[in-house]
Amino acid sequence: MVNDIKIVAVIGAGFLGKQIASQTAFYDYTLRIYDVQTEMLEILVKKIKRKKKKKGAVGEVTYHIDLAEAVTDADLIIEAVPERLELKKKIFSQIEEAAPPHAIIATNSSSIPVSRIEEAVKRKDKVMNMHFYHQGIPMVDIMKGTETSDDTFEKGKKFVESIEFTPLVVKKECYGFVFNRLWRACKKEALEIWAGGYADIETVDTAWKIFTGMSFGPFTLMDNIGLDTVYNVEMSYYKESGDPRDKPPQALKDMIDRGELGAKTKKGFYTY
Ligand SMILES: NC(=O)c1ccc[n+]([C@@H]2O[C@H](COP(=O)([O-])OP(=O)(O)OC[C@H]3O[C@@H](n4cnc5c(N)ncnc54)[C@H](O)[C@@H]3O)[C@@H](O)[C@H]2O)c1
Structure with missing residues (x-):
């Protein structure tokens, strides 16, 4: 676990969000999951809890039908909603309203640099791209926005390492990241x-x-x-x-x- 990150919220539990949540659950993080499709959340959380128990990892796993509730005590929020800029901006601004000021907001977008989303929030020093690959390919592109602090980036990098994925550091903004x-x-x-x-x-x-x-x-x-x-x-x-x-x-x-x-x-x- 990364010292400063104990509670992770995943916003959008579709194809990728599910995989991010499942991987995070193998480690001692508290996990909060939110999606607008509420009917599948209960089953998903049950499945994740079983995996967590099998692995002997601690930390509660909860699902939420209210975004604010899911992020209210989170240290890291990973957004994985569909690839639409306006939607991502809306979600970032909702997160901004409800998450504690220290929380890092990361986007799992496959193509949108966080610099195009960051105008939706005030905490521009605490946003980053955290691009996971499908089917558990154990690597994650990480990239800064225009004002992302070194501290945020380092915490994001350490988080990726803590779930035993390899961070691929993108040194300057680049369409398509690394791989x-x-x-x-x-x-x-x-x-x-x-x-x-x-x-x-x-x-x-x-x-x-x-x-x-x-x-x-x-x-x-x-x-x-x-x-x-x-x-x-x-x-x-x-x-x-x-x-x-x-x-x-x-x-x-x-x-x-x-x-x-x-x-x-x-x-x-x-x-x-
Ligand atoms: N599919 C891939 O291989 C892949 C790989 C890497 C990154 N990504 C990125 O991950 C993100 C999600 O892609 P995906 O393939 O998982 O899509 P998906 O359609 O499978 O999942 C998106 C989820 O977001 C939920 N959602 C929609 N609106 C929402 C809202 N307002 N609030 C909360 N949840 C909402 C949907 O109900 C759905 O469960 C995209 O940005 C995509 O570019 C996808």
């Missing part, structure tokens, strides 16, 4: 090879597997992430740069329009 940028370069080239008809998806995946020793290649990974998500992320890079070379291929959009979204629809680049 997402690397993955993006690989994904973009893979899509161009496929859409341009230069090689089959199997060839690309095989090359990647041989080179890296991994058991899957970029097309399998894209199928697992969901092709709609892949497309939206590529579009956000394109909107950010305005460079036509960053626009995802039309063939990917055509797949999405046909409802071929990857593993979740049993058809994407591969058939499941």
Whole structure:
């Protein structure tokens, strides 16, 4: 545990929020969970409590149907609501109203730098990006806003280490953080090879597997992430740069329009 952080609140318990809460629960933190979809919270908390007990970790786990109640005594609040700037700003400002002045507010956004959210709060020295990866990949990009203090950043870094994930320090604001940028370069080239008809998806995946020793290649990974998500992320890079070379291929959009979204629809680049 990080000395100054004892109570962690997770705001938004969807795909990523659930994973962040589950990982945090393995350690001796008190955990508060809030989501607007209240019906699943009870089951989620029961599941997390069972995991915590099995691991022998202490600290209560509670769910809340009121945001203010969830953050009122929190030391660290991790926001994981959908990727919409205005929503994130609204949530940050609600947190600001109810959380103690010392609390750190972190966003799990996959693409929005906290500098674009921070205007919603006064405590600009206590905000940061804390970008967790899906499926428990044990690393977290951490990035400052325009006024984030070294103390806040250090506490955030220590928190990530305390839950046995590796912090990836982003030294200055950068769209895509650290690993997402690397993955993006690989994904973009893979899509161009496929859409341009230069090689089959199997060839690309095989090359990647041989080179890296991994058991899957970029097309399998894209199928697992969901092709709609892949497309939206590529579009956000394109909107950010305005460079036509960053626009995802039309063939990917055509797949999405046909409802071929990857593993979740049993058809994407591969058939499941
Ligand atoms: N999906 C990924 O692989 C991934 C990876 C890293 C980061 N992220 C980021 O994590 C965040 C959440 O993504 P996700 O995939 O978990 O989305 P999701 O849709 O699965 O979950 C979002 C949750 O937020 C809840 N929510 C909506 N409005 C709310 C509100 N006003 N207050 C509280 N809760 C609210 C929803 O009910 C839902 O449970 C996004 O910023 C996303 O960019 C996602």
